[in-house]
Amino acid sequence: xxxxxxxxxxxxxxxxxxxxxxxxxxxxxxxxxxxxxxxxxxxxxxxxxxxxxxxxxxxxxxxxxxxxxxxxxxxxxxxxxxxxxxxxxxxxxxxxxxxxxxxxxxxxxxxxxxxxxxxxxxxxxxxxxxxxxxxxxxxxxxxxxxxxxxxxxxxxxxxxxxxxxxxxxxxxxxxxxxxxxxxxxxxxxxxxxxxxxxxxxxxxxxxxxxxxxxxxxxxxxxxxxxxxxxxxxxxxxxxxxxxxxxxxxxxxxxxxxxxxxxxxxxxxxxxxxxxxxxxxxxxxxxxxxxxxxxxxxxxxxxxxxxxxxxxxxxxxxxxx
Numbered sequence: 001x002x003x004x005x006x007x008x009x010x011x012x013x014x015x016x017x018x019x020x021x022x023x024x025x026x027x028x029x030x031x032x033x034x035x036x037x038x039x040x041x042x043x044x045x046x047x048x049x050x051x052x053x054x055x056x057x058x059x060x061x062x063x064x065x066x067x068x069x070x071x072x073x074x075x076x077x078x079x080x081x082x083x084x085x086x087x088x089x090x091x092x093x094x095x096x097x098x099x100x101x102x103x104x105x106x107x108x109x110x111x112x113x114x115x116x117x118x119x120x121x122x123x124x125x126x127x128x129x130x131x132x133x134x135x136x137x138x139x140x141x142x143x144x145x146x147x148x149x150x151x152x153x154x155x156x157x158x159x160x161x162x163x164x165x166x167x168x169x170x171x172x173x174x175x176x177x178x179x180x181x182x183x184x185x186x187x188x189x190x191x192x193x194x195x196x197x198x199x200x201x202x203x204x205x206x207x208x209x210x211x212x213x214x215x216x217x218x219x220x221x222x223x224x225x226x227x228x229x230x231x232x233x234x235x236x237x238x239x240x241x242x243x244x245x246x247x248x249x250x251x252x253x254x255x256x257x258x259x260x261x262x263x264x265x266x267x268x269x270x271x272x273x274x275x276x277x278x279x280x281x282x283x284x285x286x287x288x289x290x291x292x293x294x295x296x297x298x299x300x301x302x303x304x305x306x307x308x309x310x311x312x313x314x315x316x317x318x319x320x
Contacts (some may be wrong), residue, residue: 005304008068010043013053015075016292019299024049041065049073049302052081053295060086071305075295077101077155077286079315080208094315095301098155100294101286106159108285109233112257113201116229117143141200144168149199150187151216152234153180157205159228161185175210196223204232204239208278211276214240221247229255233285236260245271248278259285 007027011020012035023029024198027048032039044050044066051073052058058072061085071093072082077095087094115121117138121264126135148164150157153176162185164170172187175195196202202224206212217240224230230253233240241262247253255277264283272278301311 007048007185008046009049009051009302009306010040010047011051012040012043012056015051015299016054016296017157018313019075019296022299022303023049026306034276042057044069049306050298051302052073054081056081058082058087061088063092069096069305071258071302073298073302075100075298084315093300093305093311095311095313096306096315097295097298100297101161101288101291102155104288104291105156105233105285106163107229108259108281109160109203109231110163110282111154112231112233112259112279113148114134114143115230116231116255116277117146118203118279121279122277143170143201144170146200147173147198148169149202150174150205150307151189151192151195151202151207152176152207153178153182154207154234155216156233157203158182158185158222160205161187177206178216192220194222196220197225200225200228202228202230204230206238208235208237213237216240216244218247221252224253226252227254229253229257231257236262236264241266241272245275245278251259255279257281259283316319 005027009023009027009029011029011031020029030043032043040056040062044062046068047066048068049071050058050069053075058081060083063069063083068094073095074082075097077096077098077100079094082094084094099306123135126229150161153174161172161182165172167187172185173190173195174182174187175190175192181189195300206215215238221243242294248256257279259281260283266272266280272280301313304311
């Protein structure tokens with residue numbers, strides 16, 4: 001038919017209007033109301049591109065149902081909703097938004113560190129309960145006098161390290177189980193045990209793998225300073241949260257702040273809900289309007305692939 005656009009594009013979840021407008025310049029766009037597997041399979045039979053966001057799971061079965069599929073785009077800094085092996089076997093390009101929430105996540109992590117390190121929430125609660133003069137005693141240390149340990153080499157960790165070094169001048173150490181190194185910040189590589197023993201602040205930035213599952217357990221918490229704090233805004237499976245609750249209750253470490261959990265939402269009866277000096281937030285570290293806007297720029301890479309051009313942010317599998 002005259003004027004028919006060359007590509008069929010399926011958008012499985014809501015996208016920003018400007019992203020949809022860019023896709024519509026090169027293809028016929030179908031926006032699904034429901035990203036359930038059967039809905040995806042029915043929609044993809046003649047699709048050249050698929051875009052997802054947070055709910056849709058692109059399994060091998062779904063990929064095999066789309067014989068024309070050339071590119072999968074996810075408006076996210078991770079690709080854990082896509083069967084990458086199945087996509088690779090079909091030579092389907094996979095693109096994503098790796099930098100979208102880096103700044104937002106690093107700022108949130110720094111906010112948790114400061115709130116916990118300087119006992120801000122604790123002071124707030126006690127003042128509301130009627131205390132005041134008894135609280136006005138010297139406590140804690142300036143962040144610049146502390147050692148900050150970054151567990152995992154990741155874009156967010158690197159941005160956080162840059163912020164902390166610039167604003168506070170803290171000593172920064174790091175450990176990465178896969179042996180990765182930072183490129184743009186001055187930080188000392190150490191072993192896991194040394195990081196746990198030396199750090200006043202441990203900030204977790206690990207990918208979810210079989211090696212990192214519950215990497216931080218009771219033995220690790222026992223190695224940390226009793227004055228140290230733990231912050232996790234990366235992946236929930238990295239921390240044994242039940243062991244963490246015990247460590248906080250027994251004062252093996254001074255506090256913890258978690259934005260992610262092994263099970264989300266955190267079960268109502270989970271002991272972490274009753275743990276002392278523990279900040280719990282609902283997986284929102286990267287959830288700013290700025291980050292949300294940047295996520296949808298993945299649509300531009302989908303257009304590039306469809307046009308035969310190299311994408312800016314192709315996903316490549318990290319080392320195991």
